[in-house]
Amino acid sequence: MIRFAVIGHKAVTTPDFSLNDMPGGAGRMDVLCRCINASFFLSHDLRRNTECYLILKGGEQADPENTVTLRFSGEKIKSLNPDERSAGALIKKALVTIPEEEYQRAAPGISIRKSGLSKLLQEHPFAVLDENGEDIRTAKILPENFILSDHQNFTEEEMDLIKDLPKYSVGPRVLHADHTITVILNEFDRRGEQA
Amino acid sequence: MIRFAVIGHKAVTTPDFSLNDMPGGAGRMDVLCRCINASFFLSHDLRRNTECYLILKGGEQADPENTVTLRFSGEKIKSLNPDERSAGALIKKALVTIPEEEYQRAAPGISIRKSGLSKLLQEHPFAVLDENGEDIRTAKILPENFILSDHQNFTEEEMDLIKDLPKYSVGPRVLHADHTITVILNEFDRRGEQA
Numbered sequence: 001m002i003r004f005a006v007i008g009h010k011a012v013t014t015p016d017f018s019l020n021d022m023p024g025g026a027g028r029m030d031v032l033c034r035c036i037n038a039s040f041f042l043s044h045d046l047r048r049n050t051e052c053y054l055i056l057k058g059g060e061q062a063d064p065e066n067t068v069t070l071r072f073s074g075e076k077i078k079s080l081n082p083d084e085r086s087a088g089a090l091i092k093k094a095l096v097t098i099p100e101e102e103y104q105r106a107a108p109g110i111s112i113r114k115s116g117l118s119k120l121l122q123e124h125p126f127a128v129l130d131e132n133g134e135d136i137r138t139a140k141i142l143p144e145n146f147i148l149s150d151h152q153n154f155t156e157e158e159m160d161l162i163k164d165l166p167k168y169s170v171g172p173r174v175l176h177a178d179h180t181i182t183v184i185l186n187e188f189d190r191r192g193e194q195a
Numbered sequence: 196m197i198r199f200a201v202i203g204h205k206a207v208t209t210p211d212f213s214l215n216d217m218p219g220g221a222g223r224m225d226v227l228c229r230c231i232n233a234s235f236f237l238s239h240d241l242r243r244n245t246e247c248y249l250i251l252k253g254g255e256q257a258d259p260e261n262t263v264t265l266r267f268s269g270e271k272i273k274s275l276n277p278d279e280r281s282a283g284a285l286i287k288k289a290l291v292t293i294p295e296e297e298y299q300r301a302a303p304g305i306s307i308r309k310s311g312l313s314k315l316l317q318e319h320p321f322a323v324l325d326e327n328g329e330d331i332r333t334a335k336i337l338p339e340n341f342i343l344s345d346h347q348n349f350t351e352e353e354m355d356l357i358k359d360l361p362k363y364s365v366g367p368r369v370l371h372a373d374h375t376i377t378v379i380l381n382e383f384d385r386r387g388e389q390a
Contacts, residue, residue, distance in 0.1 A: 038374065175238055
């Protein structure tokens with residue numbers, strides 16, 4: 001299983017956002033929608049062995065207690081089209097379910113729970129994307145789980161959580177999170193590992 | 196200069212489409228919007244040495260005479276944000292200008308003209324993306340100009356135009372056009388060629 005976790009620093013945690021204003025009112029939800037697209041879509045197929053975790057930290061006045069994690073599973077996801085609105089509509093639908101401590105099914109292939117990065121790090125051995133990290137192309141073994149940030153840098157608190165994790169780079173230029181996912185999956189494809 | 200030309204087989208050529216229905220009423224304009232995003236965006240920067248050509252062939256009842264080419268130039272483009280609606284809004288704005296035989300400026304960094312693939316092929320030495328083509332990663336020299344198709348395969352007429360062009364592949368799996376652009380630009384980045 002290949003996992004991408006993307007932190008949405010301003011992403012709202014309630015379903016009342018407009019699909020017409022995902023960059024604004026929804027707190028750059030558009031970035032997260034593109035990460036969903038990049039995680040799953042092949043030409044006329046979906047990557048079934050990939051999961052994408054969206055960590056929604058809430059809007060401007062966010063309370064850390066209200067952070068929500070959405071888990072998208074390529075194995076079971078349905079009704080996902082490649083356009084941003086399609087992913088946004090699924091996020092809206094999933095956020096109707098009130099999150100609890102443990103994952104609950106919110107839609108086919110989508111689960112929701114409270115909590116964010118800290119809990120996720122206890123469950124899987126994640127690596128971090130960092131422009132000074134080891135090049136994924138020359139790495140002997142690729143990690144299976146990657147943490148990415150949205151348009152903002154990791155916060156100090158997040159940096160503290162991830163500072164000892166292995167660091168990898170996708171090349172000499174810093175890319176958007178979704179483009180980074182695309183490049184990583186291309187590397188897996190080339191190594192013959194099923195994503 | 197690195198150029199990507201993407202054929203939008205059903206993409207409308209008039210500005211009266213809804214940004215809320217780009218996959219449907221606008222003829223999979225969402226695919227083309229994502230290609231714009233992939234062609235230009237770096238983290239907190241734009242690729243200034245890239246051009247993206249959208250070949251809009253018109254809706255269901257398209258007349259080949261009405262095919263339109265939009266040329267997006269990274270050097271001069273303005274007001275482009277990474278979300279699909281932003282690219283869609285620029286396409287709408289550009290399509291207000293009635294196309295003539297030669298390029299006219301339709302918005303900052305965006306030009307419009309009549310005609311499509313055939314004329315473009317006379318102007319630049321394009322390569323084609325093809326799963327059986329030479330791997331871009333091992334190619335000694337990368338071509339600078341690439342033709343891609345949207346969600347549909349090349350038509351017989353298009354195949355006839357491109358059948359003798361050099362063919363390149365981005366790996367063992369067939370990707371969406373925008374993901375393909377991302378992988379190609381990553382290869383340019385790694386070779387130290389400015390895109």
